[in-house]
Amino acid sequence: MEFDYSPRVRELQARLLRFMDDHIYPSEKAYEHEIATNRRNGNVWVPVKVIEELKPKARDAGLWNLFLPRSPRAPQGLSNLEYAPLCEIMGRVPWSPEVFNCSAPDTGNMETIERYGTEAQKDEWLEPLLAGKIRSAFLMTEPAVASSDATNIECSIRRDGRHYVINGRKWWSSGANDPRCKVYVLMGKTNLEAGRHEQQSMILVPSDAPGITVMRHLPVFGYDDAPHGHAEVDLKDVRVPVESILLGEGRGFEIAQGRLGPGRIHHCMRSIGVAERALELMCKRLQSRVAFGKPISSQSVWHERIAEARCTIDQARLMVLKAAYMMDTVGNKVARKEIAMIKVIVPSMTLQVIDWAIQAHGGGGVSDEFPLAKLWAGQRTLRLADGPDEVHRNAIAKMELAMHAGRPDANVAMPITRGS
Amino acid sequence: MEFDYSPRVRELQARLLRFMDDHIYPSEKAYEHEIATNRRNGNVWVPVKVIEELKPKARDAGLWNLFLPRSPRAPQGLSNLEYAPLCEIMGRVPWSPEVFNCSAPDTGNMETIERYGTEAQKDEWLEPLLAGKIRSAFLMTEPAVASSDATNIECSIRRDGRHYVINGRKWWSSGANDPRCKVYVLMGKTNLEAGRHEQQSMILVPSDAPGITVMRHLPVFGYDDAPHGHAEVDLKDVRVPVESILLGEGRGFEIAQGRLGPGRIHHCMRSIGVAERALELMCKRLQSRVAFGKPISSQSVWHERIAEARCTIDQARLMVLKAAYMMDTVGNKVARKEIAMIKVIVPSMTLQVIDWAIQAHGGGGVSDEFPLAKLWAGQRTLRLADGPDEVHRNAIAKMELAMHAGRPDANVAMPITRGS
Amino acid sequence: MEFDYSPRVRELQARLLRFMDDHIYPSEKAYEHEIATNRRNGNVWVPVKVIEELKPKARDAGLWNLFLPRSPRAPQGLSNLEYAPLCEIMGRVPWSPEVFNCSAPDTGNMETIERYGTEAQKDEWLEPLLAGKIRSAFLMTEPAVASSDATNIECSIRRDGRHYVINGRKWWSSGANDPRCKVYVLMGKTNLEAGRHEQQSMILVPSDAPGITVMRHLPVFGYDDAPHGHAEVDLKDVRVPVESILLGEGRGFEIAQGRLGPGRIHHCMRSIGVAERALELMCKRLQSRVAFGKPISSQSVWHERIAEARCTIDQARLMVLKAAYMMDTVGNKVARKEIAMIKVIVPSMTLQVIDWAIQAHGGGGVSDEFPLAKLWAGQRTLRLADGPDEVHRNAIAKMELAMHAGRPDANVAMPITRGS
Amino acid sequence: MEFDYSPRVRELQARLLRFMDDHIYPSEKAYEHEIATNRRNGNVWVPVKVIEELKPKARDAGLWNLFLPRSPRAPQGLSNLEYAPLCEIMGRVPWSPEVFNCSAPDTGNMETIERYGTEAQKDEWLEPLLAGKIRSAFLMTEPAVASSDATNIECSIRRDGRHYVINGRKWWSSGANDPRCKVYVLMGKTNLEAGRHEQQSMILVPSDAPGITVMRHLPVFGYDDAPHGHAEVDLKDVRVPVESILLGEGRGFEIAQGRLGPGRIHHCMRSIGVAERALELMCKRLQSRVAFGKPISSQSVWHERIAEARCTIDQARLMVLKAAYMMDTVGNKVARKEIAMIKVIVPSMTLQVIDWAIQAHGGGGVSDEFPLAKLWAGQRTLRLADGPDEVHRNAIAKMELAMHAGRPDANVAMPITRGS
DSSP: OBOSOOHHHHHHHHHHHHHIIIIIGGGHHHHHHHHHHHHHTTOOOSOOHHHHHHHHHHHHTTOSSTTOOSBTTBTTOOOHHHHHHHHHHHHTSTTHHHHTTOOTTHHHHHHHHHHHOOHHHIIIIIHHHHTTSOEEEEEOOOTTSOTTSGGGOOOEEEEETTEEEEEEEEEEEETTTSTTEEEEEEEEESOTTSOTTTSEEEEEEETTSTTEEEEEEOOBTTBOOTTTOEEEEEEEEEEEEGGGBSSSTTOHHHHHHHHHHHHHHHHHHHHHHHHHHHHHHHHHHHHHOEETTEEGGGSTTHHHHHHHHHHHHHHHHHHHHHHHHHHHHTOTTTTHHHHHHHHHHHHHHHHHHHHHHHHHHTHHHHTTSSTHHHHHHHHHHTTTTTSOHHHHHHHHHHHHHHHHTTOOOTTSOOOOOOOO | OBOSOOHHHHHHHHHHHHHIIIIIGGGHHHHHHHHHHHHHTTOOOSOOHHHHHHHHHHHHTTOSSTTOOSBTTBTTOOOHHHHHHHHHHHHTSTTHHHHTTOOTTHHHHHHHHHHHOOHHHIIIIIHHHHTTSOEEEEEOOOTTSOTTSGGGOOOEEEEETTEEEEEEEEEEEETTTSTTEEEEEEEEESOTTSOTTTSEEEEEEETTSTTEEEEEEOOBTTBOOTTTOEEEEEEEEEEEEGGGBSSSTTOHHHHHHHHHHHHHHHHHHHHHHHHHHHHHHHHHHHHHOEETTEEGGGSTTHHHHHHHHHHHHHHHHHHHHHHHHHHHHTOTTTTHHHHHHHHHHHHHHHHHHHHHHHHHHTHHHHTTSSSHHHHHHHHHHTTTTTSOHHHHHHHHHHHHHHHHTTOOOTTSOOOOOOOO | OBOSOOHHHHHHHHHHHHHIIIIIGGGHHHHHHHHHHHHHTTOOOSOOHHHHHHHHHHHHTTOSSTTOOSBTTBTTOOOHHHHHHHHHHHHTSTTHHHHTTOOTTHHHHHHHHHHHOOHHHIIIIIHHHHTTSOEEEEEOOOTTSOTTSGGGOOOEEEEETTEEEEEEEEEEEETTTSTTEEEEEEEEESOTTSOTTTSEEEEEEETTSTTEEEEEEOOBTTBOOTTTOEEEEEEEEEEEEGGGBSSSTTOHHHHHHHHHHHHHHHHHHHHHHHHHHHHHHHHHHHHHOEETTEEGGGSTTHHHHHHHHHHHHHHHHHHHHHHHHHHHHTOTTTTHHHHHHHHHHHHHHHHHHHHHHHHHHTHHHHTTSSTHHHHHHHHHHTTTTTSOHHHHHHHHHHHHHHHHTTOOOTTSOOOOOOOO | OBOSOOHHHHHHHHHHHHHIIIIIGGGHHHHHHHHHHHHHTTOOOSOOHHHHHHHHHHHHTTOSSTTOOSBTTBTTOOOHHHHHHHHHHHHTSTTHHHHTTOOTTHHHHHHHHHHHOOHHHIIIIIHHHHTTSOEEEEEOOOTTSOTTSGGGOOOEEEEETTEEEEEEEEEEEETTTSTTEEEEEEEEESOTTSOTTTSEEEEEEETTSTTEEEEEEOOBTTBOOTTTOEEEEEEEEEEEEGGGBSSSTTOHHHHHHHHHHHHHHHHHHHHHHHHHHHHHHHHHHHHHOEETTEEGGGSTTHHHHHHHHHHHHHHHHHHHHHHHHHHHHTOTTTTHHHHHHHHHHHHHHHHHHHHHHHHHHTHHHHTTSSSHHHHHHHHHHTTTTTSOHHHHHHHHHHHHHHHHTTOOOTTSOOOOOOOO
16 A cells, blocks of 8 residues: 555656646636637637647647557556546646546547447547547436436437437537537437346437437536537437447447446546635635734634545545546446445535635635636536436445345446436 | 414415416516527616516505515505515515515615615605615625625725715625616725724715726626626716715714614525425425436435425524514614524525435536526525625624623624625 | 513523522532432432422422423413423423423323323322322333334233233333332234234333333443433233223324324423533633633634524524424424424434534533533434434425425324334 | 555454454453443452453464554564554454553553653563553643643643652543553643743653542543543652653653654544444344335435445545555654544544444444444544544644645644643
8 A cells, every 4th residue: 555646647747737837827817718708709619729729738748638548549548546636637727628638528438439449430530539639429318317317218229221310319418519529429228128228329429410409508507618518419310320339239338337437537536626726715815815803714614614625635535546546456347336436425525615615705706706606516517417426325325235234236336327 | 472474474475475376487487588588689787578567566466665664655564574474485586576676685775775864865766766666786895805894895985075985896786787776875984093883884876976887797606697787886086965975974884784684684584485495396306207216206315305404494484583573573783693693594504405406406407497506506695795604603603602601792793794 | 473482481481490590500419429329329220319309399389290281180281382491491400300290201101191091090190190209101112123113013912801911022111210110101012903003002001010020221322311211121911901001902103193292392392401501511611711822712613613503502492482382273283294393403403512512621521520421412312212313304304295296294194103 | 556455464454353253253242241240349440351361362363562663672563554454453342452452542652652761661661561461541631721732731740859749630541540550651841931842741650659649530421431441640749750751851742743643543543443333233233124114224314324434434544544654654743734634534434424323223322232322432532532623623724724825834733632
């Protein structure tokens, strides 16, 4: 057991921190300004120049596709444990992961194609994604059913000769509003007669296929999260070649199992970064403001809250790192309890820290003077995305009960849900 | 001791509930649609027709200016205890109080002018406000200082012959973006040499006075809250006649003391209504959605949360009613501990209930499918507006400690703060 | 609606407070000393002289049997709403209710016999109980089954000619160790074939009947709660005349329903008194101790906690008073949701306040320097006695869900459980 | 970074687990029975035979003095990181550490003498302690002052020729009631004129020195914790040779700093073991009890609580292990923030898990049917012992604030307190 980051990680951390200081933080105002200008000009759903200009710099700095596990197409890949502390740093500025081609849902989609795709699928979609030329979306959640139980999914994928015909309605398809979004990874049902976990399949769908309508974007609290956004997407008799299927019919659950671990751990690591930033802002604010003759930091409950924030952040980080370590060493399946645990622990922790920070900032905290209100809204979605807390807690509890009952807990699957 | 509403209140409740059912709930979609249309058309800062059309109906139904305490200009006035349960009902739809001419900050401003204004001030400003012809704003909080300590206020009100000259920057001036907003109640300092609580004065300022610039609106968790909104207002050499002062120089704190009680209790009652609505939505949603073969309402923690919600709502309501009763019977000053207590208790309770309701609604809960996300954002500001929780808890604690030490607690003032 | 105590109640409060000041608080050390002496002398299960000497004084002061609702045998009886604030005052010193003949479980047993007993049963048992000459116990909970579901009860009451024959094992039979305990109110099953809620009956059992063995006392944390205590009782072929049954065979549930309301509300009111005392001790301690150069009361989180304590105590008290009012006006059955709510709210609130007070007292707080540790232990049992929190929360939630679904909620019974 | 225990640790874990299974758990009833018998026989303050008989077995199994860091007298010593998981296992049965000569306060006293003692002091006191022949106590906390601020200590150590003369009153001197307790490590003041942190000294005091009176034992929630117990000790003109001082006059704070880290981390690790045991008992109980037709484990909030328990235990364990790692690699002083954090995190976490477990066990949970109530009481003291939570949170917050302000935080000392 050893709690220091490896020399390689420390070098990458230093390089990334420098890049953040040199390029990301100084661009925050420009980023917001560009979005505001686009909005005033009538179309906010366009790529952000600030990001596009930073991408080559990140690539030159060797800070590109850091998320990708070692593979033939990524010989320098990092382990989850190595990537985690880097992901945390990027998380401090929510738009920064795209600069490093490390943003959701592309990372999850790339991993899915890399792991389960054919070479032809990889050539067509993985390569431009790795190059940062196109973007992608993941279409799983549906508005009509409780997606916390993934077997509820109703979208149909029907075989018709050399094609599959897709019909359904999806929402929370993040990034589908972006004009660069060229491919969807879609989950639907190919066989309603099969076993409960063999009905589903995953399939690659070009975003320009006839029959697809991006209906609207879904706001999160009052934010549209442009230009990324969260779309509702309608699919009506959308035809794709049979070669578009991933791994084969009825294997959608299996892929989802493999996919969910990394996606969740990335979210968690970014959230840790968010919590650290909120705590930093809180400490600085409290030391700079005076009320009743003393800095607010020395008054009332603030010591208590700062200490609690530090304690809970550090605990959460260690859990995430341990989960990453287990994914690397014993695999996502064995690590599923740890993954479920961080999925539950981290967003609630981060929300609490941001909430205290908001309280420390007064009216500015709920407005746009500081990034806190927007960070809060983003984190709040993570208690629902990829399955609500309640479903994951139930899974953890069942594994725990099985262990104490001496039962094998293999039948407690990681919840495959997208949360709404 | 008696826990039933009086016959008069029960009759008003019934009448108001009917009006809500007949006119308010059926207009909710139209209200949202009108705002969305205004926004698309390029100006969302205009009065809402839906509201204007309902106002005469409310007046005809005898549901107008219910908030106003009995006075020469309001012979049928209600007590705080009588108004509270009506205010709760209006709170269920955040825009509905305006239909009944009972919306903040007009109610507080009307009470202030009614209580402390000259007849001339009442003729000029109170009459059109009571008639619902103009609106008003309250300018207290400032961006540059910790307003949790009201003595920090920097806005200057300087006597110059027959005028006062006002210079300062205010923010969170809710409603100042509305074109009908014709008058500000402003707090500033007339004498920096006076005692800590005698430096401040309140003054009436016409919103069209030269030197006033409404800078921008402040978003709340991404919402602009149009057409009401929260403005930042700059005042540069704004001149008003000396007759505009309320009560006299140096009496700003005294007025603030009198004003804050009713304002806070109205907020609290509306919040109770918000919590009730969130609980209702939660119960209905949980019973209508099925996961893993059963209605979600019967699963996991939902019974626990529903019970907790019911318990905390009912407790909070009783506290608000008791505070109202005390304001009516022993006065705002003696009731200041109870007022501070509800100020602390209610918004946190309501936020928790809404948060559970959001969790029960999945992705729709954080978006605009349901009113929950917006209600949450609105309630979150109430932990800061009129002073952050922390300041009020300190005041409560000091009164409690004084009591147990056998000291008179008269010197523990109700915090006069506006929260940012 | 009105939040002042009636003149009659205020007079009784004043009289009772005076009695507490004159007789109860000054006897606290003597009470503890007598128990310690009895323990050293080898038998702690004997009546306490301090109490016996105070009883006539309480009777002379008109502070006797205050708990008893108006009835032919108690023409001066108080309503629940009138008794509640008196009960709170007695609660501040856990042994004091016995001085006023108002201690559990006698109060509940007296009410049960008064309400459901025959005149013969009243003559035999109610009279000496009202006179404070004997004591009683309530035998419901059983060690072998989850008593949170009262239908689990296994104790059998079998008719055999002119007798019932009782066999079973009970525990948490509080007071059965006291030599003055002469009668048990016992719940058992007379008919295993009847409907789920018609199998149970209640019966009066003389404590000296052959076949009864008081096995041992059950400690609560490390306290034996002598001389009252909590006994495990074995009943083997215990024969009682058929006239001993209460109300008739199969009516045990019905009686339990009627009995539980008052018992619970008394517990809750006493708990409010406990919380008030803990808060008082906390405030006094924090103001008297100095660390790092300042009274501890002005440091760190203490203001926050004191304010929270005051807020939660006052909220809880209002809920209890409202429940009492409803019991008086619409009856225990309609008030069952409110009764369940206070059952859940009050002990948790009180435990939190005591816990803070313990923390404020340092090592003395967990020991016997202050009454806090013992008060905590006593309150902790109340989250289990008469049914664990979880069962009551479920009942509240079901009623709430039924209301929002437009279903009558009459079928959601008040949990009849004794908690282990 | 690496999250697996080393092979050496895994081997020791396996050996210790086997010893627990073979010897400790099977002796739990006998241990309780022996204490109960001693108590009935009139003297419970005698060594327990069960333990004495197990000691040679532990020694033979190579499970002796595992706590001791590597040193000339302990060449096979373990690091903190290696010892931590073993300490956790012992923590599952509170009396078991003594079997392995690893029980508080002896471990802390042995480390103190080993680190700061002269060879003569080691020969006299360390050797018999390491051999398990005598026991020891640590005398720091005083009843008269708030010990959360260690500079409050009043016990005087006055030089008089070749002796020091000690006068003072100490309490919470755990183990001083044990007849085998032969030596005290005492903290007092040698110089009231010196700097705030140079007034204190530590000194070794034979427990049989004239002038020492062990006044009484202090109960903890009704438990006397015999035969160990917590004593109040009076010292009146107690004379010890000048050679008894540790390290030199005025160095008491310095020693306390060095001592506190290991003591705290041992407590924390044992607490983790306690939490694990409570969770295990809870899971087993919930699966074995049926209410309303289903195992309780599948009902209401239990999944939520089990999951929360697992999440918080695992987080806390990782924090403790990281703190141990830092103590081993960068030293107790640099690790003081991490040590303060686990001091705050662990007992509260453990108390919550036990509280849920109690709730799952019903009446048996608060009594002596299960070890839960006693475990709870023991853990509750840890929120006060070695300094109350509040003091440690303040220290953590000050370090955090200093970091964000760019100030060196070296002047924020680890609180040296003993908690009452």
